[in-house]
Amino acid sequence: MEASLRERLQAEETRLAAFEELVKAYYPRVKRWIQGWVKDPQWAEDLTQETFLRAWEKCHTFRGEAAFSSWLYTLARRETMRALQKSRRLAWAPWPQDEEGFLYEPPAEPSLDYERFERELAATVAELSERQRTVFQAAWEEHLPYKEIAARLGLRENTVKAHLFHIRQRLWRRLRTWLGEE
Secondary structure (H helix, E strand, O other): OHHHHHHHHHOOOOHHHHHHHHHHHHHHHHHHHHHHHHOOHHHHHHHHHHHHHHHHHHHHHOOOOOOHHHHHHHHHHHHHHHHHHHHOOOOOOOOOEOOOOOEOOOOOOOOOOHHHHHHHHHHHHHOOOHHHHHHHHHHHHOOOOHHHHHHHHOOOHHHHHHHHHHHHHHHHHHHHHHOOOO
């Protein structure tokens, strides 16, 4: 399906219908993902629309090297980071707990290099095992509930929770090191 959708997105005469199909399939998930970062439903709606506007502008350039969902979440992440940087709001903390389980709020840092943040996040995800990456994508990018992830992957729900705990720890260690807090 993705190959045919990609071809239809690249062809000008079928682009609109293919894009509508893409929006119907991914809009709610992308919006939930963005809302996980910004915590404000209206702002999440605006950023989701901006993400899909950017996707429409760039859909003919999609090469198919990654899944559509990965491509869309990359666009959403960039839009969200750009918006957060402009507003200087850091309500984005994806997993706001430190190793001891206390809420963790990084200090407001208007000069935070979000491009580097994305690279650090991507590098950390690349170091995960294949199963952990699959769990990460389902939880973080698709915002699926633990039960649904477990059913999809044939795992127990507690195994999914354990994977996510270890992934969070790994991400926070790397990001805190990068932010100079360790």
